[in-house]
Amino acid sequence: MQRSPIVVLVPIAFLVGLYFAVFSSVAEFLPALLNGLTVTIKVAVPSVLLAYLISVVAGLGRLAPIGPVRWASAIYIEVFRGVSLLVILFWLYFVLPEFGLTMSAYTAALLGISLNAGAYGAEIVRGAVQAVPKGQYEACTTLNYPVWHKYTRIILPQALVIAVPAMTNMTIELLKGTALVSAVTLVDLTAAGVRQNQMTYRTVEIFSVLALIYFCLAQVVRFSGVRIEQFFNRHLGAD
Amino acid sequence: MPNEKIRFEGVTKRYGALTVLDKLDLSINEGEVVTIIGPSGSGKTTVLRCLMTLESIEDGVIRIDGEPLNMMERDGTLVPASTGHLRKMRRKLGMVFQSFNLFPHLTVLQNCAEPPVLALGVKRDEARKRAQELLEMVGMSDKHAHYPAQLSGGQQQRVAIARTLAMQPDILVFDEPTSALDPETIEEVTSVIRALAVKHSYTMLMVTHQIDFAHDISDRICFFDKGRIVEQGPPAAVIDAPSEARTQQFLSKVAQAR
Numbered sequence: 001m002q003r004s005p006i007v008v009l010v011p012i013a014f015l016v017g018l019y020f021a022v023f024s025s026v027a028e029f030l031p032a033l034l035n036g037l038t039v040t041i042k043v044a045v046p047s048v049l050l051a052y053l054i055s056v057v058a059g060l061g062r063l064a065p066i067g068p069v070r071w072a073s074a075i076y077i078e079v080f081r082g083v084s085l086l087v088i089l090f091w092l093y094f095v096l097p098e099f100g101l102t103m104s105a106y107t108a109a110l111l112g113i114s115l116n117a118g119a120y121g122a123e124i125v126r127g128a129v130q131a132v133p134k135g136q137y138e139a140c141t142t143l144n145y146p147v148w149h150k151y152t153r154i155i156l157p158q159a160l161v162i163a164v165p166a167m168t169n170m171t172i173e174l175l176k177g178t179a180l181v182s183a184v185t186l187v188d189l190t191a192a193g194v195r196q197n198q199m200t201y202r203t204v205e206i207f208s209v210l211a212l213i214y215f216c217l218a219q220v221v222r223f224s225g226v227r228i229e230q231f232f233n234r235h236l237g238a239d
Numbered sequence: 240m241p242n243e244k245i246r247f248e249g250v251t252k253r254y255g256a257l258t259v260l261d262k263l264d265l266s267i268n269e270g271e272v273v274t275i276i277g278p279s280g281s282g283k284t285t286v287l288r289c290l291m292t293l294e295s296i297e298d299g300v301i302r303i304d305g306e307p308l309n310m311m312e313r314d315g316t317l318v319p320a321s322t323g324h325l326r327k328m329r330r331k332l333g334m335v336f337q338s339f340n341l342f343p344h345l346t347v348l349q350n351c352a353e354p355p356v357l358a359l360g361v362k363r364d365e366a367r368k369r370a371q372e373l374l375e376m377v378g379m380s381d382k383h384a385h386y387p388a389q390l391s392g393g394q395q396q397r398v399a400i401a402r403t404l405a406m407q408p409d410i411l412v413f414d415e416p417t418s419a420l421d422p423e424t425i426e427e428v429t430s431v432i433r434a435l436a437v438k439h440s441y442t443m444l445m446v447t448h449q450i451d452f453a454h455d456i457s458d459r460i461c462f463f464d465k466g467r468i469v470e471q472g473p474p475a476a477v478i479d480a481p482s483e484a485r486t487q488q489f490l491s492k493v494a495q496a497r
């Protein structure tokens with residue numbers, strides 16, 4: 001197997017971290033950053049899962065034979081793609097309470113991010129489903145597959161393989177987008193960095209560590225995507 | 240009087256302004272092997288696709304065992320068929336595609352064992368057993384754990400035939416089953432189809448450009464041109480001694496190409 005950059009990057013990140021820990025006053029701000037990282041991960045992981053679910057549902061909905069389902073999906077996709085994540089977060093956390101709907105900052109962050117990413121993901125899923133060769137649909141028809149099984153057993157498994165690279169991209173975008181949750185008072189990795197900078201003025205160190213952590217997280221996502229693709233390709237014989 | 244299995248009555252199919260099937264009448268009896276030959280674009284594939292309900296038709300009726308396919312009777316009048324009616328009718332039909340259309344993410348055995356479970360409600364064990372028998376019959380049992388991409392074209396087509404048979408259709412439909420194959424592997428597929436026609440006496444409707452093969456296995460040849468049957472009859476008549484000028488012209492062109 002080809003060695004992934006992550007194998008190199010993680011130790012480098014570790015060594016750089018070690019350097020700061022030993023040779024500078026990293027100990028001052030690192031614990032706060034790690035708390036921030038925990039918040040980022042707590043927001044990102046469920047958001048990713050929810051975004052995937054929304055992607056599949058809305059992506060298929062966009063292709064549904066039933067008009068209202070198709071329209072509802074289209075409206076959802078256009079609205080949540082068209083409005084920036086920051087504005088969505090403001091709406092969920094500050095505007096909805098005006099209408100009597102209150103939620104915690106964490107819930108607002110999770111919902112906002114997954115609704116926003118889900119809108120992009122839905123378009124990816126739609127494209128992937130449409131990219132499954134027509135012959136696969138026709139085989140399902142002539143073999144009398146029930147609609148449910150046609151999608152769950154034949155079309156979606158193939159569409160998801162097609163969607164993996166674009167979904168990886170979307171996931172990395174989502175990850176970086178979590179930095180906006182400070183807008184609804186959560187202290188995520190970025191917010192923690194900004195605070196520590198105001199307190200310690202270790203600007204170079206703090207934002208270097210920040211950049212490195214985000215980079216490593218993105219690499220984890222990318223690496224998972226590549227592995228998933230390899231797994232599928234082995235079965236589909238595409239490589 | 241033999242049983243009439245399939246009947247096209249004045250079937251018309253259009254794509255926009257292009258009339259692909261022009262008031263087609265065609266009748267096929269039980270156990271009969273009918274092969275459609277004709278130039279490219281004459282509507283051969285379209286006949287099969289209409290039969291398989293993959294295309295809608297603008298006019299006419301297709302009947303299977305006397306029952307309308309794309310329409311159904313309700314209160315004495317014909318109304319467009321419901322999904323349930325289409326599903327019921329399609330159970331009698333099995334299609335083998337030019338490009339196989341195997342499911343790439345399933346193994347050979349899964350390709351043949353899963354459709355009967357999901358579409359017919361056959362028990363899993365039973366479906367597996369039957370799939371294994373069918374793979375044995377097409378000479379593919381040793382590859383049951385392979386994925387389609389690991390097989391040659393001829394092998395994939397044999398699996399596709401087994402998958403179609405696993406649905407226990409009465410009628411087999413083949414659209415140029417050997418056109419996507421290397422010359423060396425054509426024989427392995429045609430011998431399987433020959434066995435189905437001769438030994439198992441399925442009702443078969445086939446499109447092929449392999450005139451010798453068609454001559455060999457068919458009870459009747461239909462020569463198609465511009466969405467109409469120009470000439471039909473036993474191979475000895477249509478292929479060996481065609482009476483229409485258009486048929487003669489087509490056959491001599493095919494002979495030259497060989």
Ligand SMILES: Nc1ncnc2c1ncn2[C@@H]1O[C@H](COP(=O)(O)OP(=O)(O)OP(=O)(O)O)[C@@H](O)[C@H]1O
Binds near residue numbers: 278283
């Ligand atoms: N989906 C479609 N939209 C528009 N025109 C179509 C479509 N499918 C087929 N046609 C046209 O209908 C005509 C008949 O097509 P068909 O595929 O039945 O021909 P064929 O006899 O099977 O030819 P070949 O020997 O090349 O397979 C052709 O002119 C083709 O271009």
Ligand SMILES: [Mg+2]
Binds near residue numbers: 283284285
């Ligand atoms: Mg054709």
